[in-house]
Amino acid sequence: xxxxxxxxxxxxxxxxQAEIGKFIAYNKDEFAELVTFVDFAEKFTLGFIEINFTPxxxxxxTGLQQNPQCQEIQFVVLxxxxxxxxxxxxxxxxxxxxxxxxxxxxxxxxxRNLEKSIGVFxxxxxxxxxxxxxxxxxxxxxxxxxxxILPDYAISRLAKxxxxxxxxxxxxxxxxxxxxxxxxxxxxxxxxxxxxxRLPTPEQQERIDLLHGLLMEYHPxxxxxxxxHLRNCCNILNELGKAYLSQHKPIQxxxxxEKAGKIAKQFPxxxxxxxVINQLGKSYQQQRQxxxxxxxxxxxxxxxxxxxNLRAVANSLFYLGNVSLDMRxxxxxxxxxxxxxxxxxxxxxxxxxxxxxxxxxxxxxxLREYExxxxxxxxxxxxxxxxxxxxxxxxxxxxxxxxxxxLREYDQTxxxxxxxxxxxxxxxxxxxxxxxxxxxxxxxxxxxQYDxxxxxxxxxxxxxxxxxxxxxxxxxxxxxxxxxxxxxQYDxxxxxxxxxxxxxxxxxxxxxxxxxxxxxxxxxxxxxQYDxxQxxxxxxxxxxxxxxxxxxxxxxxxxxxxxxQELQEYxxxxxxxxxxxxxxxxxxxxxxxxxxxxxxxxxxxKLGELEEAKANYLQDLVITTEFNDxxxxxxxxxxxxxxxxTTQDEDLLxxxxxxxxxxxxxxxxxxxxxxx
Numbered sequence: 001x002x003x004x005x006x007x008x009x010x011x012x013x014x015x016x017q018a019e020i021g022k023f024i025a026y027n028k029d030e031f032a033e034l035v036t037f038v039d040f041a042e043k044f045t046l047g048f049i050e051i052n053f054t055p056x057x058x059x060x061x062t063g064l065q066q067n068p069q070c071q072e073i074q075f076v077v078l079x080x081x082x083x084x085x086x087x088x089x090x091x092x093x094x095x096x097x098x099x100x101x102x103x104x105x106x107x108x109x110x111x112r113n114l115e116k117s118i119g120v121f122x123x124x125x126x127x128x129x130x131x132x133x134x135x136x137x138x139x140x141x142x143x144x145x146x147x148x149i150l151p152d153y154a155i156s157r158l159a160k161x162x163x164x165x166x167x168x169x170x171x172x173x174x175x176x177x178x179x180x181x182x183x184x185x186x187x188x189x190x191x192x193x194x195x196x197x198r199l200p201t202p203e204q205q206e207r208i209d210l211l212h213g214l215l216m217e218y219h220p221x222x223x224x225x226x227x228x229h230l231r232n233c234c235n236i237l238n239e240l241g242k243a244y245l246s247q248h249k250p251i252q253x254x255x256x257x258e259k260a261g262k263i264a265k266q267f268p269x270x271x272x273x274x275x276v277i278n279q280l281g282k283s284y285q286q287q288r289q290x291x292x293x294x295x296x297x298x299x300x301x302x303x304x305x306x307x308x309n310l311r312a313v314a315n316s317l318f319y320l321g322n323v324s325l326d327m328r329x330x331x332x333x334x335x336x337x338x339x340x341x342x343x344x345x346x347x348x349x350x351x352x353x354x355x356x357x358x359x360x361x362x363x364x365x366x367l368r369e370y371e372x373x374x375x376x377x378x379x380x381x382x383x384x385x386x387x388x389x390x391x392x393x394x395x396x397x398x399x400x401x402x403x404x405x406x407l408r409e410y411d412q413t414x415x416x417x418x419x420x421x422x423x424x425x426x427x428x429x430x431x432x433x434x435x436x437x438x439x440x441x442x443x444x445x446x447x448x449q450y451d452x453x454x455x456x457x458x459x460x461x462x463x464x465x466x467x468x469x470x471x472x473x474x475x476x477x478x479x480x481x482x483x484x485x486x487x488x489q490y491d492x493x494x495x496x497x498x499x500x501x502x503x504x505x506x507x508x509x510x511x512x513x514x515x516x517x518x519x520x521x522x523x524x525x526x527x528x529q530y531d532x533x534q535x536x537x538x539x540x541x542x543x544x545x546x547x548x549x550x551x552x553x554x555x556x557x558x559x560x561x562x563x564x565q566e567l568q569e570y571x572x573x574x575x576x577x578x579x580x581x582x583x584x585x586x587x588x589x590x591x592x593x594x595x596x597x598x599x600x601x602x603x604x605x606k607l608g609e610l611e612e613a614k615a616n617y618l619q620d621l622v623i624t625t626e627f628n629d630x631x632x633x634x635x636x637x638x639x640x641x642x643x644x645x646t647t648q649d650e651d652l653l654x655x656x657x658x659x660x661x662x663x664x665x666x667x668x669x670x671x672x673x674x675x676x
Contacts, residue, residue: 474503
């Protein structure tokens with residue numbers, strides 16, 4: 001080792017020893033009692049140590065190991081960070097079998113990280129239930145002193161939910177947090193500029209743990225915080241709420257935000273009040289309880305206007321726009337966003353305006369104004385790149401991908417998604433990467449690369465399940481159903497659709513359920529269960545009309561036409577197709593209209609209206625050629641070849657040749673002769 005490294009290590013060791021000394025001096029009496037307890041403890045003896053921060057735990061353990069009175073004691077530290085741990089005794093027995101006991105030394109077990117499985121929320125954690133249930137067996141199976149090192153909230157939950165085990169304690173030691181540890185925790189939580197959403201998942205949890213530790217400092221369990229600590233408590237509670245929202249845990253978030261809201265009313269900090277109220281609105285929005293979300297954001301807006309806090313006004317308008325967007329009230333959303341943007345521009349807040357441009361892009365995209373959407377996204381992206389906000393740019397790359405996808409620019413689409421995914425992986429944002437994997441699955445699906453699509457969807461679903469995002473997983477189940485359907489695995493498809501539908505109904509998302517009813521209709525239709533198919537399509541159509549989604553209803557009218565056609569109800573089929581076509585033309589969706597022209601041609605042919613059939617077939621061919629859709633083009637040409645065999649219409653051949661840019665002779669050779 002070089003001399004410089006030796007000096008560096010010596011310096012670090014010197015700093016560590018100084019911190020240990022300060023910690024022990026700060027907790028002099030408690031440390032002395034703990035050492036005495038350890039010295040006299042024999043066989044199975046149970047003690048609890050309350051420490052709120054991990055760095056102090058490390059200092060305590062090292063201090064015990066170095067203490068002269070503990071030299072005849074073999075301390076073994078056992079970590080249990082598994083949040084799903086249930087059978088602690090079994091784990092302890094297994095670990096004991098692996099420990100090599102030192103001669104003439106008493107074995108003392110220090111148990112840490114058990115708070116992960118004890119948790120912060122909910123009743124009767126499994127690990128605590130088991131502690132009570134197998135308490136008596138500890139004397140025989142773990143015949144050594146046990147010291148549980150836990151934060152305040154975990155000890156309170158253990159005492160409440162494992163009272164029999166808690167009653168056996170022979171010692172309880174509460175260690176105070178050093179000023180250095182507290183300052184570091186505040187610097188890494190309340191005084192940091194780094195948004196928790198940008199942190200990798202492990203670092204997010206580390207921040208949450210620090211916030212819980214700070215909360216126990218300023219608001220110990222069962223105590224009323226002192227007046228001088230109220231503001232700190234409010235800030236910590238608010239930050240905990242935001243942290244849990246970032247993990248898509250709205251119920252847990254609200255538990256802290258509601259407490260923050262009550263405290264915020266006790267001192268005239270209106271900016272903090274407004275922020276807490278808006279965060280409460282977000283919690284309801286995550287649960288799709290939009291009326292409650294609107295109510296909170298409106299409360300925040302009213303306070304901001306009364307205080308003439310224009311920046312807070314802009315934020316509340318933005319949040320109201322988000323709720324309107326989720327409710328598919330697109331024109332209302334655009335109005336809120338435009339008002340917010342106007343204020344941000346007035347204040348020269350260029351960075352904050354990026355998110356508003358982004359969401360204006362989402363509105364335009366929903367309204368099928370794709371060039372306008374792309375323009376808004378490009379403005380947002382330009383600001384984010386200019387501001388060095390690489391993380392946030394991922395969302396905008398993804399939305400640019402969705403616009404390109406709607407325009408069938410699939411190479412460009414995939415490129416945007418890959419850029420987004422690269423950023424999410426770089427920042428360790430595994431949760432957000434799920435939506436990008438899902439979108440990559442849609443692209444593969446559009447290109448009929450079904451195995452690749454399924455792989456992307458499975459990656460997305462795995463992450464959503466891992467993060468407990470049941471609502472979002474519905475969309476992935478839905479699209480896995482489409483893949484199974486394309487592969488003619490109809491039972492599997494139906495199962496996926498039913499899982500998606502169950503979730504949409506559970507979350508009260510009536511609008512999204514329409515697309516799943518539609519897909520269930522297609523499965524029933526493929527299985528020739530026409531009455532069932534019609535019923536599903538009618539349920540889908542009813543919801544789409546209810547939500548004013550005229551564009552999406554076109555596809556359902558088209559499918560109802562196909563069912564009527566299968567039942568040889570040709571006039572009814574034509575009526576449905578005409579309704580679908582009218583909407584596609586009105587919406588400028590030229591590509592989708594091709595398949596409807598094709599089906600109108602089939603109906604006209606069945607009714608003996610050959611000129612009408614010919615006109616519709618040619619219109620279909622023009623569009624599929626224009627969009628270079630090789631799969632649909634092949635179907636159209638095979639159908640036209642059959643139609644020609646029936647009609648022997650030479651004018652038809654000339655029209656087809658003109659559309660394809662070939663000669664009639666070449667057409668006859670490549671198309672007509674291929675029928676032989």
